Amino acid sequence: xxxxxxxxxxxxxxxxxxxxxxxxxxxxxxxxxxxxxxxxxxxxxxxxxxxxxxxxxxxxxxxxxxxxxxxxxxxxxxxxxxxxxxxxxxxxxxxxxxxxxxxxxxxxxxxxxxxxxxxxxxxxxxxxxxxxxxxxxxxxxxxxxxxxxxxxxxxxxxxxxxxxxxxxxxxxxxxxxxxxxxxxxxxxxxxxxxxxxxxxxxxxxxxxxxxxxxxxxxxxxxxxxxxxxxxxxxxxxxxxxxxxxxxxxxxxxxxxxxxxxxxxxxxxxxxxxxxxxxxxxxxxxxxxxxxxxxxx
Amino acid sequence: xxxxxxxxxxxxxxxxxxxxxxxxxxxxxxxxxxxxxxxxxxxxxxxxxxxxxxxxxxxxxxxxxxxxxxxxxxxxxxxxxxxxxxxxxxxxxxxxxxxxxxxxxxxxxxxxxxxxxxxxxxxxxxxxxxxxxxxxxxxxxxxxxxxxxxxxxxxxxxxxxxxxxxxxxxxxxxxxxxxxxxxxxxxxxxxxxxxxxxxxxxxxxxxxxxxxxxxxxxxxxxxxxxxxxxxxxxxxxxxxxxxxxxxxxxxxxxxxxxxxxxxxxxxxxxxxxxxxxxxxxxxxxxxxxxxxxxxx
Numbered sequence: 282x283x284x285x286x287x288x289x290x291x292x293x294x295x296x297x298x299x300x301x302x303x304x305x306x307x308x309x310x311x312x313x314x315x316x317x318x319x320x321x322x323x324x325x326x327x328x329x330x331x332x333x334x335x336x337x338x339x340x341x342x343x344x345x346x347x348x349x350x351x352x353x354x355x356x357x358x359x360x361x362x363x364x365x366x367x368x369x370x371x372x373x374x375x376x377x378x379x380x381x382x383x384x385x386x387x388x389x390x391x392x393x394x395x396x397x398x399x400x401x402x403x404x405x406x407x408x409x410x411x412x413x414x415x416x417x418x419x420x421x422x423x424x425x426x427x428x429x430x431x432x433x434x435x436x437x438x439x440x441x442x443x444x445x446x447x448x449x450x451x452x453x454x455x456x457x458x459x460x461x462x463x464x465x466x467x468x469x470x471x472x473x474x475x476x477x478x479x480x481x482x483x484x485x486x487x488x489x490x491x492x493x494x495x496x497x498x499x500x501x502x503x504x505x506x507x508x509x510x511x512x513x514x515x516x517x518x519x520x521x522x523x524x525x526x527x528x529x530x531x532x533x534x535x536x537x538x539x540x541x542x543x544x545x546x547x548x549x550x551x552x553x554x555x556x557x558x559x560x561x562x563x564x565x566x567x568x569x570x571x572x573x574x575x576x577x
Numbered sequence: 578x579x580x581x582x583x584x585x586x587x588x589x590x591x592x593x594x595x596x597x598x599x600x601x602x603x604x605x606x607x608x609x610x611x612x613x614x615x616x617x618x619x620x621x622x623x624x625x626x627x628x629x630x631x632x633x634x635x636x637x638x639x640x641x642x643x644x645x646x647x648x649x650x651x652x653x654x655x656x657x658x659x660x661x662x663x664x665x666x667x668x669x670x671x672x673x674x675x676x677x678x679x680x681x682x683x684x685x686x687x688x689x690x691x692x693x694x695x696x697x698x699x700x701x702x703x704x705x706x707x708x709x710x711x712x713x714x715x716x717x718x719x720x721x722x723x724x725x726x727x728x729x730x731x732x733x734x735x736x737x738x739x740x741x742x743x744x745x746x747x748x749x750x751x752x753x754x755x756x757x758x759x760x761x762x763x764x765x766x767x768x769x770x771x772x773x774x775x776x777x778x779x780x781x782x783x784x785x786x787x788x789x790x791x792x793x794x795x796x797x798x799x800x801x802x803x804x805x806x807x808x809x810x811x812x813x814x815x816x817x818x819x820x821x822x823x824x825x826x827x828x829x830x831x832x833x834x835x836x837x838x839x840x841x842x843x844x845x846x847x848x849x850x851x852x853x854x855x856x857x858x859x860x861x862x863x864x865x866x867x868x869x870x871x872x873x
């Protein structure tokens with residue numbers, strides 16, 4: 282398979298669905314909807330929804346529900362970036378080479394656009410069509426898992442510990458906590474949500490869970506390495522930004538070589554645990570490799 | 578019936594349930610959970626969850642699901658207050674006589690505590706026990722309606738228009754839009770959620786909807802009047818704060834007497850539409866009256 286065309290195909294599906302589920306720019310209040318759309322369409326790689334779709338396709342054909350769950354996850358990811366970039370948090374002016382939301386729309390609007398994206402994610406999920414008992418149960422499981430992954434013991438928890446650790450000497454378990462929670466939990470939830478919505482049984486769902494855990498952490502380690510090594514035009518933001526902010530990173534704690542080794546080990550684990558799925562899991566294998574090999 | 582003891586009884590049920598559904602202060606990350614709990618237990622009147630419970634009791638006995646939906650709504654209300662108070666928005670130092678969340682925990686934590694409260698509301702709702710097809714459908718309807726009420730065409734939409742209207746001459750329909758969306762939508766959703774979770778049929782649900790719309794708007798008009806007339810110790814914040822911020826209010830546009838008349842008309846409508854429910858709706862009647870008669 283050609284990974285690039287696979288990613289492009291899924292990205293197009295997600296972008297089209299995002300355009301459908303989000304309120305239009307001319308819908309009142311226009312400036313709020315403009316702010317929400319600005320960040321959603323600011324060039325994200327759609328890693329999370331693509332993982333959701335790819336995990337679902339191991340078990341069933343894609344349908345509108347699965348695509349919409351993917352969209353909801355991307356909106357949650359986008360809201361977290363908008364709030365992370367705020368002056369009170371990371372105070373970033375650029376994101377993916379474009380001015381951050383609050384730089385364009387002001388702080389108040391950026392806070393509220395983030396809030397609205399989070400709420401709309403749940404509105405989209407709860408609007409999925411679910412007729413049978415099984416479908417409804419899967420949908421409720423999905424909503425619960427994604428909400429938990431986004432919450433105080435998930436993504437927001439990781440973000441809090443990240444901020445509290447800035448400029449401090451922190452132990453390795455704290456670094457791992459930050460990475461697993463700030464990035465890993467939502468990536469894991471993306472994988473599980475896709476599989477659950479596609480009706481995966483318990484045993485295969487366990488494999489998907491291990492896959493999601495491994496690539497979630499690998500993704501963040503790779504991000505840390507890119508922050509040190511990446512080229513400005515690839516990352517769309519200043520390189521070495523983490524170090525400048527006194528943020529704790531894998532390369533800072535383990536060194537570049539050891540970090541790279543750790544990320545590769547995690548990718549190997551991810552590929553091994555889904556070994557039984559056969560050709561249908563080929564995209565998951567390629568995505569796992571891509572996560573550590575990507576240059577942005 | 579004695580309204581005060583009724584409100585106290587329901588408030589106790591909600592406070593106990595909130596304590597159960599929220600992560601404890603000693604759960605990691607502790608400071609985040611402390612910040613979340615600080616605002617949740619900062620003396621709210623629990624109007625929304627009480628309405629949820631009172632509407633449910635017209636149709637069925639209370640159960641844990643209904644109480645938890647009430648809690649989720651209160652968490653959404655609390656998150657909206659935390660974010661509203663931020664320096665970039667209303668920049669308030671006091672709320673209910675206590676320092677606002679960002680004054681105690683800092684801006685970054687206040688933003689994240691609000692985010693986590695919003696996410697946890699959906700995690701709590703999606704964790705409700707729902708076995709039958711009907712129960713699952715009601716729960717999904719409830720989640721969808723609450724998410725929509727909280728989103729860009731609901732509460733956040735009202736907040737955006739409120740901020741954009743500050744210090745400007747705005748037309749009456751804009752004022753009404755702000756009030757209906759910023760406060761009304763979540764109050765309406767509280768009423769409908771209670772009735773839906775209690776299995777209300779279409780026709781009675783229509784009556785609850787009209788009741789919720791009327792008291793939602795009456796509540797905000799009463800709030801506007803209290804802001805002008807209320808005593809500092811009753812409101813727990815500076816009186817006349819709205820005018821100082823150049824915020825548009827009912828008394829500013831219609832005058833105090835006309836505003837009071839409009840609120841009373843809405844309460845009369847609310848009481849009329851639930852006239853067929855009999856003694857079980859007595860609390861709803863008393864709550865409607867209380868909304869315009871309260872002194873804080």
